[in-house]
Amino acid sequence: MTSSSSPVDASGKVLTSNPHLIKWVAEMAALTKPDRIVWCDGSADEKKKLTEEAVELKILEPLNQDKLPGCYLHRSNPNDVARVENLTFICTPTKDEAGPTNNWMDPKEAYAKVGKLFDGSMKGRTMYVVPYIMGPAGSKLSKVGVELTDSIYVVLNQRIMTRMGRVALDMLGDTGPHSNDFNRGLHSTLDCNPERRFICHFPQDNTIWSVGSGYGGNVLLGKKCLALRIGSYLGKTEGWLAEHMLILGVESPEGEMTYVAAAFPSACGKTNFAMMIPPKRFKGWKIWTVGDDIAWMHVGDDGRLYAVNPENGYFGVAPGTSYESNPNAMKTIMKDTIFTNVARTPDGDVWWEGKDGPVPPEVIDWKGNPWTSKSPEKAAHPNSRFTAPAKNNPWLSKFADDPDGVPISAIIFGGRRATTVPLVMQAFNWLNGVFFGATLGSETTAAATGKVGVVRRDPFAMLPFCGYNMGEYFQHWLKMQSKITHPPKIFLVNWFRKKDGKFLWPGFGENMRVLKWIVDRARLRVGGQETVFGWVPKAGDLDLSGLNIPHEQVDDATNIDLDEWQTEVESYGEFFKSLGAEMPRALELHRELLLARIEAVKGGHG
Ligand code: GTP
Ligand code: SPV
Ligand code: MN
Numbered sequence: 121m122t123s124s125s126s127p128v129d130a131s132g133k134v135l136t137s138n139p140h141l142i143k144w145v146a147e148m149a150a151l152t153k154p155d156r157i158v159w160c161d162g163s164a165d166e167k168k169k170l171t172e173e174a175v176e177l178k179i180l181e182p183l184n185q186d187k188l189p190g191c192y193l194h195r196s197n198p199n200d201v202a203r204v205e206n207l208t209f210i211c212t213p214t215k216d217e218a219g220p221t222n223n224w225m226d227p228k229e230a231y232a233k234v235g236k237l238f239d240g241s242m243k244g245r246t247m248y249v250v251p252y253i254m255g256p257a258g259s260k261l262s263k264v265g266v267e268l269t270d271s272i273y274v275v276l277n278q279r280i281m282t283r284m285g286r287v288a289l290d291m292l293g294d295t296g297p298h299s300n301d302f303n304r305g306l307h308s309t310l311d312c313n314p315e316r317r318f319i320c321h322f323p324q325d326n327t328i329w330s331v332g333s334g335y336g337g338n339v340l341l342g343k344k345c346l347a348l349r350i351g352s353y354l355g356k357t358e359g360w361l362a363e364h365m366l367i368l369g370v371e372s373p374e375g376e377m378t379y380v381a382a383a384f385p386s387a388c389g390k391t392n393f394a395m396m397i398p399p400k401r402f403k404g405w406k407i408w409t410v411g412d413d414i415a416w417m418h419v420g421d422d423g424r425l426y427a428v429n430p431e432n433g434y435f436g437v438a439p440g441t442s443y444e445s446n447p448n449a450m451k452t453i454m455k456d457t458i459f460t461n462v463a464r465t466p467d468g469d470v471w472w473e474g475k476d477g478p479v480p481p482e483v484i485d486w487k488g489n490p491w492t493s494k495s496p497e498k499a500a501h502p503n504s505r506f507t508a509p510a511k512n513n514p515w516l517s518k519f520a521d522d523p524d525g526v527p528i529s530a531i532i533f534g535g536r537r538a539t540t541v542p543l544v545m546q547a548f549n550w551l552n553g554v555f556f557g558a559t560l561g562s563e564t565t566a567a568a569t570g571k572v573g574v575v576r577r578d579p580f581a582m583l584p585f586c587g588y589n590m591g592e593y594f595q596h597w598l599k600m601q602s603k604i605t606h607p608p609k610i611f612l613v614n615w616f617r618k619k620d621g622k623f624l625w626p627g628f629g630e631n632m633r634v635l636k637w638i639v640d641r642a643r644l645r646v647g648g649q650e651t652v653f654g655w656v657p658k659a660g661d662l663d664l665s666g667l668n669i670p671h672e673q674v675d676d677a678t679n680i681d682l683d684e685w686q687t688e689v690e691s692y693g694e695f696f697k698s699l700g701a702e703m704p705r706a707l708e709l710h711r712e713l714l715l716a717r718i719e720a721v722k723g724g725h726g
Contacts (some may be wrong), residue, residue: 162285553610
């Protein structure tokens with residue numbers, strides 16, 4: 121079982137002699153007491169073996185291999201279908217460091233409390249050692265993590281989502297100044313009981329302990345835990361930005377490339393925007409995906425902001441994904457994909473609400489029960505997902521693996537807002553842009569447990585993912601301005617405005633029309649109309665040709681109602697106050713100035 125000698129792969133070749141890693145694995149094994157330890161090398165053989173084992177253990181169900189080669193279905197415990205924000209903790213030495221938006225636990229207390237749960241948690245199980253890289257292999261911007269897990273599902277998902285196995289051990293190396301520089305992740309599904317579920321982050325120790333869940337962002341520790349919560353903390357300390365943002369490249373018919381990063385909260389359209397196909401009107405325009413969920417952004421030597429996607433795959437929302445809404449995603453998930461909590465058709469295909477074609481009369485639902493089209497329940501869980509390799513994406517950017525990342529010309533913030541927020545608006549300057557991010561609001565979705573459809577403030581789409589004090593995070597953004605001598609322009613969008621319960625804007629591919637204006641603004645090629653809140657497109661500048669919707673509908677989608685905005689901006693006050701002493705004064709002053717300007721425009725004395 122545990123030994124201090126170097127682990128070897130199936131052929132007897134030494135995988136690593138890194139003493140820090142070997143020692144830590146032995147310590148964690150002494151705590152969790154697995155029957156076996158398996159070091160993952162990331163090989164095709166290993167994948168085959170683990171997949172077969174998962175099928176035997178009914179963790180995975182093979183789908184129709186003619187239609188969906190290499191694809192499998194996983195049904196999670198129905199009590200374990202989304203991130204659990206109430207059970208997610210930032211364990212910093214003081215509560216202030218975690219700030220008022222995070223759950224906090226004292227590190228000593230957390231190690232003791234969660235340590236008790238880990239004690240013997242892997243008895244009778246295998247501990248998989250999963251070394252992985254977040255970011256391109258060999259890039260200065262990348263980080264190595266090692267996840268110890270008792271879940272084959274986690275191993276197989278990590279294999280898709282990250283650069284996993286030998287490549288990570290090689291990057292970490294055995295000796296040298298950085299050989300102890302890896303994130304230590306420990307995960308056990310335990311008995312999958314919400315009473316014994318904790319997702320704990322120790323930023324100062326570069327450590328994550330996750331117990332009692334087997335789902336998504338709770339357990340794929342490279343993603344939200346490392347790349348965002350620990351990542352944002354590292355970003356503050358080291359002078360860069362770890363963000364909940366997609367990254368895409370817009371190519372004009374002349375071949376001009378413009379890169380854009382966009383932060384939308386969970387289940388608010390990042391994957392769709394990152395894979396968008398422009399409508400007919402935009403013949404010759406191409407959208408290339410760099411990433412669909414997370415961006416790590418550093419200032420380059422030329423003073424521009426460069427973004428890498430730390431991930432290597434997509435953990436995307438299934439419901440609503442169709443050849444009509446997102447053909448690229450449909451092509452991406454045709455092979456080598458793990459589906460979680462979708463429905464299964466009688467011929468071994470997958471199905472979810474909003475997929476193309478007629479609703480099948482009978483399927484097996486996400487819980488494994490027979491379902492008919494007359495059933496009032498949903499067949500697929502609203503947060504059902506696909507895990508697919510990035511390389512399956514026909515429009516994957518050739519720079520997705522670039523160790524230096526891509527230069528960002530525009531940053532977009534957007535939320536799910538039925539009212540108030542117009543289709544698109546550009547910030548006057550960096551402070552104004554940070555204000556857009558800081559005040560971002562969105563209706564809650566099924567991506568996290570809890571009530572769905574209530575507007576909450578979700579600053580920078582990072583509310584559940586910021587690993588330190590939110591006020592300090594705003595300060596960090598403000599401070600970054602002095603380093604970025606050629607800053608991207610900042611925008612706010614809203615695809616989700618409604619009238620009479622219906623979306624006003626068609627969205628999806630048609631969002632290209634908004635993106636085109638954003639690119640032209642970023643390149644200083646088009647004018648703008650000044651409003652109190654930012655620049656909006658001048659009449660006629662938003663290309664609407666070939667768009668088959670009434671003009672009044674576009675007017676409603678782009679409208680700015682001063683009364684609504686007054687209520688909106690007033691409501692930020694309470695939120696800003698709740699962030700406490702670290703809240704930058706510049707943002708509160710900007711808020712007050714906005715209120716005064718609204719008053720003035722309305723004819724008051726502001
Ligand atoms: P996470 O993976 O949770 O971070 O989500 P995401 O931001 O990548 O969201 P995704 O692109 O998966 O979209 C979530 C839901 O929003 C899906 O059901 C989409 O069909 C829907 N959606 C995406 N873009 C649009 C849009 O432009 N308009 C409308 N009305 N719905 C959209
Ligand atoms: C999100 O909720 O923003 C996701 C899914 O991308 S998860 O990996 O579960 O966090
Ligand atoms: Mn996300």
